[in-house]
Amino acid sequence: MVAAAPRARAILVSGASGGVGRGIAIACGAAGYEVWIAARREREASAVADEVTAAGGRGRFVACDVGDAASVAQAIATLTAESGGLFGVVHNATSGLSPLSKPAQEIGVTELEDHVRVALRGLYLLARSAHPWLRRSGGSFVVTTSEAGFEGKRLLSAYAMVKAAQRGMIRVLAREWGPDGIRVNAIAPLASTPALAQAFVSDPSMKDRVLGRNPLGRLGDATDDIGSVVRFLLGDDARYVTGQTVMVDGGSCPVV
Amino acid sequence: MSAAASRTKLAVVGVPHPAVVALAGALGAGDPWPAPEAPKPSGFEWSFAAGLQEWREKSAAALRGAERIVVCTWPRPSPPRPCIELDAGEWCVAAEWELALGFTALQAAAAACADGGAIVAVVERPAALDSAGRGPLVAVAEGMITFARSLALGEGARGVRINVVSSEIWTAPERLLGSPPPLRTFPGRAEVEVAGAVRMLLSADAAGVTGSVVRADCGRSW
Numbered sequence: 001m002v003a004a005a006p007r008a009r010a011i012l013v014s015g016a017s018g019g020v021g022r023g024i025a026i027a028c029g030a031a032g033y034e035v036w037i038a039a040r041r042e043r044e045a046s047a048v049a050d051e052v053t054a055a056g057g058r059g060r061f062v063a064c065d066v067g068d069a070a071s072v073a074q075a076i077a078t079l080t081a082e083s084g085g086l087f088g089v090v091h092n093a094t095s096g097l098s099p100l101s102k103p104a105q106e107i108g109v110t111e112l113e114d115h116v117r118v119a120l121r122g123l124y125l126l127a128r129s130a131h132p133w134l135r136r137s138g139g140s141f142v143v144t145t146s147e148a149g150f151e152g153k154r155l156l157s158a159y160a161m162v163k164a165a166q167r168g169m170i171r172v173l174a175r176e177w178g179p180d181g182i183r184v185n186a187i188a189p190l191a192s193t194p195a196l197a198q199a200f201v202s203d204p205s206m207k208d209r210v211l212g213r214n215p216l217g218r219l220g221d222a223t224d225d226i227g228s229v230v231r232f233l234l235g236d237d238a239r240y241v242t243g244q245t246v247m248v249d250g251g252s253c254p255v256v
Numbered sequence: 257m258s259a260a261a262s263r264t265k266l267a268v269v270g271v272p273h274p275a276v277v278a279l280a281g282a283l284g285a286g287d288p289w290p291a292p293e294a295p296k297p298s299g300f301e302w303s304f305a306a307g308l309q310e311w312r313e314k315s316a317a318a319l320r321g322a323e324r325i326v327v328c329t330w331p332r333p334s335p336p337r338p339c340i341e342l343d344a345g346e347w348c349v350a351a352e353w354e355l356a357l358g359f360t361a362l363q364a365a366a367a368a369c370a371d372g373g374a375i376v377a378v379v380e381r382p383a384a385l386d387s388a389g390r391g392p393l394v395a396v397a398e399g400m401i402t403f404a405r406s407l408a409l410g411e412g413a414r415g416v417r418i419n420v421v422s423s424e425i426w427t428a429p430e431r432l433l434g435s436p437p438p439l440r441t442f443p444g445r446a447e448v449e450v451a452g453a454v455r456m457l458l459s460a461d462a463a464g465v466t467g468s469v470v471r472a473d474c475g476r477s478w
Binding site: 068069103104105107108109110112113116120121124127128131148149150151152153154156157158160161162163164165166167168169171172173175176243 | 300303304305306308309312338339340342344347351352355356359360363366367384387388389390391394395396397398399400401402403404405406407408409410467
């Protein structure tokens with residue numbers, strides 16, 4: 001049974017209108033968090049907010065484009081005005097180009113710009129806007145990175161690069177924010193998501209490659225396998241954990 | 257083959273500030289192939305795409321046929337700043353521009369490198385203990401290390417090796433936290449410690465090494 005968190009604990013999850021973000025939101029909802037689904041797609045995000053409420057938390061939607069400074073500032077302002085504070089941020093949003101497979105030489109600078117804008121600028125903007133509130137609450141900041149950010153990917157090299165950059169950023173933020181009582185961590189998940197299912201269709205040999213090296217022999221469940229670890233990192237049970245990237249990939253990634 | 261690459265079949269790419277010039281000199285590469293200087297955006301309403309796309313194509317043509325290419329991503333030195341104190345323009349230059357520049361430089365190097373050749377990316381990567389105030393720089397370093405691995409996966413089929421040397425040349429703090437690094441020569445020098453690691457990775461002695469990182473920081477990181 002999941003220990004209930006106080007209702008006052010409001011968290012923001014970016015990019016939670018589907019996939020891993022949805023799983024994180026629902027897992028945190030099950031622990032009683034007030035979960036703000038920060039996304040651009042209102043219809044899908046509101047549906048996830050309803051799932052959060054059904055799981056035992058309180059789901060809310062806030063419009064947010066993580067690459068836009070004004071949008072991020074407005075989202076945090078809305079959240080804190082209505083919830084009275086902010087306990088945690090999960091930066092899960094990633095570029096819509098992330099699943100687009102192509103050799104590195106074919107990646108244009110404009111595509112790279114989109115990856116950087118969502119993954120890296122989004123992290124910076126959320127960190128900048130959330131910091132005063134997290135300092136007040138002694139809260140936690142979690143980033144969804146990827147095993148690609150450790151090992152590199154031949155056909156997803158821009159995605160892998162920004163995920164590695166995020167891993168570097170959280171390590172630095174953990175040192176900079178530790179004196180403020182804020183913990184900063186990341187996860188590197190491997191989950192069953194609609195995007196991965198589509199990738200398996202596009203590349204039929206991919207499923208065997210992905211599962212063949214996974215000692216647990218299955219993809220993670222976005223809520224029960226991945227979301228639960230984020231919930232741990234956000235909560236008091238992880239109060240002495242900071243600066244870490246936790247592999248939540250069934251032992252799949254061979255780098256660490 | 258272009259003039260830049262044909263002179264020595266070894267080329268160094270980087271913003272031509274003194275440390276990069278010293279590294280190129282120590283490697284016997286002559287003048288670096290110049291990377292563009294960072295722009296000065298005042299806010300987020302900017303794009304690094306146009307200038308870099310053109311520079312990448314020009315660089316790939318100029319370096320074509322080189323057997324050994326060193327991409328040095330050292331930016332001009334700057335003092336440490338906590339990440340959230342950076343304004344929009346500072347963030348865009350320190351993180352977004354530098355990452356995009358490194359990406360395009362390595363793309364150009366991989367496109368230009370002769371079959372069986374070797375590429376080394378050099379990154380300034382402060383050790384974890386020294387990383388506060390260096391968020392963008394650490395992000396760029398980690399991004400470049402992983403991008404080098406991605407490229408190594410693709411270019412290995414034609415015998416091209418791609419590796420990384422990390423340094424802490426100009427970000428070493430005056431007061432070190434924790435135990436001092438094992439080598440008293442810390443933080444090392446571009447023309448000695450860094451150049452030596454680069455030379456090793458470029459050489460035939462490293463014929464079986466690709467996608468790896470050599471930390472030429474006198475033992476400060478691990």
